[in-house]
Amino acid sequence: MTAASAHGIRLQAVDLGAALRSGRAEAIFDAVERGRATFAGSGRVRPPEDPEMAALVGGARRLAERARQLEGDPGSAPEQVQLRRAARRLQSQARERSWHADGQAEVPRPTSARELRRALEGAGSDRVVLDLMMIKDRVCAVRVDAHGSRLLDLAPLAPTLEQVRRVRADLQALSNPLLPQPLRATASQSLVRSLTRLDDALLRGADVTGPVYIAARDRLVSVPWSLLPSRRGLSTVVNSWVTSGHAGWAAESALAVAGPSLRHAGAEAAEVARVWGSDALLDGDATCAAVADAVEQASVVHLAAHGTHEPDNPVFSSLLLADGPLFAHELDGRDLSRSVMVLSACDVGSASIRHGGEPLGLTSVLLRMGARAVIAAVAPLRDDVAVRVMPALHQGLRDGLRPGEALARAVADEPEPVPLVCFGPLVL
DSSP states (O other): OHHIIIIIHHHHHHHHHHHHHHTOHHHHHHHHHHHHHHHSOOOBOOOOOOHHHHHHHHHHHHHHHHHHHTTTOGGGHHHHHHHHHHHHHHHHHHHHHHTTOOOOBOOOOOOOHHHHHHHHHHTTOOOEEEEEEEETTEEEEEEEETTEEEEEEEEEHHHHHHHHHHHHHHHHHHTOTTSOHHHHHHHHHHHHHHHHHHIIIIIGGGTOOSOEEEEOOGGGGGSOGGGSGGGTTSOEEEESSOOBOOSOOOOOOEEEEEOSSOTTHHHHHHHHHHHHTOOEEOGGGOOHHHHHHHTTTOSEEEEESOEEOOTTSGGGOEEEETTEEEEHHHHTTOOOTTOEEEEESTTTTOOEEOGGGOEESHHHHHHHTTOSEEEEESSOOOHHHHHHHHHHHHHHHHTTOOHHHHHHHHHTTOSSOOOEEEEOOBOO
C-alpha cells in the first residue's frame, strides 16, 4: 500500500489524463476503475490468534470505556483526557502490529465498461450504473446501462460540495429531538432545498429514474443518497468503486444486538428479532466477544448501538456494546460473505479519505470482509426514528427483497429524514 500511495496516484493521473484526451466514455470509466481498484484494499483471511494484539485492543477498550463512564463529571476532565490519549496509543500500536500480520488476500480486479454493459444486458437489467468523479472544478460521471455508456458533465464542484456540507449540517440539527419547532422548520426547509439541488445536479442531470448503482469517492460517497427526492421508493446502492457481488442470496437467520445507553435500542432489537423469529443479544449479553463471534454465523446482523467514527484512525471506528467499544479492527479478517450488516447507529457510514480517495471506516472494513451489503447511517440517526424504520426494513429482507429495495420501501413513507444508505457490490 505504501508503494501504491507513492506511485499509484501519479500513474492514475497519467492513465486518466490519456483517457480524457480520447473523449471516450468507456476509456474514462476503465481508467477511473483501474485507479480505484489500486486503492480499494482487500479482505484477508483471518491471521492466527495473536495474544499481544488481543491485549492491545482489550486495553484500548477498557481505557475508552473508563473515559466514557467519567463523562458528566467535570472534576474528572483531566483524567478523561489522559485515558483517551492512552487508548489512542494502544490503538496505534495495534494498527502497526497488524501491518505485519500474515494472511492471504485477493487482488482487487477492476471492472471494465464493456464487461459491465454486457452483464447488464445479459441480465435484462434496467439498472443504471453512475460512476461519479471530480475532475478539476467539475463533477462528471460515466453513465452505463444495458444500451451503452456516455460521459456527462454534471455540475460545478464547489457548489456541489457546499450542498453536501449543508445537508450534513441540517441533518445534524434535525437529529436533536429538543430542537425548538421554529428552528426545526427552518432546518427542514434548508434540508429539502439542498437535497433537491443535489438531486437535480447529480441524478436528474444523468437521467436516472429507476434503480441505480452509484460509485463515488471523497465526500460524494457519504451523501445520503436515499434521501434525494427522486430516490423515494427506488433502490439505491452505493460503493467507492464498481465491484460485482453474487446473486442468489437468501436470508436464513438473523442476529439482533442492542448496545447500552440508547432509549429504544432494546425495543428495536427485540422487534427485529421478532420479525425473524430469532433471539436478541440484550443488556449484559451483548459483549464485544459475543458479537464478534456471532456475526459470521447469521445471514443478517442488526446492531443497534452508539456509533463513533474515528477520522484520524478509521479502523478504530466503533460500536458501543455492553463491555465497551467494538472496534472495526477487531472484525477485520472475519468472513462475512453470507451476511447483510445493518448498523443502526449514528455516523458509522461516514468515512475518512486517504491517499487515492479510498474512504476508510467501519463500513469499508465490513465490505472488505465480504459483506453482501452494509446499511449504515451517514449522519446522526435518531433512535426513535430507527425503532420505526428498522422492523420494516427487516420485514422487507425477510420477504426476499434485496437490501437496497428493502431500505427504499422501509423509508418511503417516514416523515422524518432517515440518513441510511445501502453500501455494497453490484448484484444483477
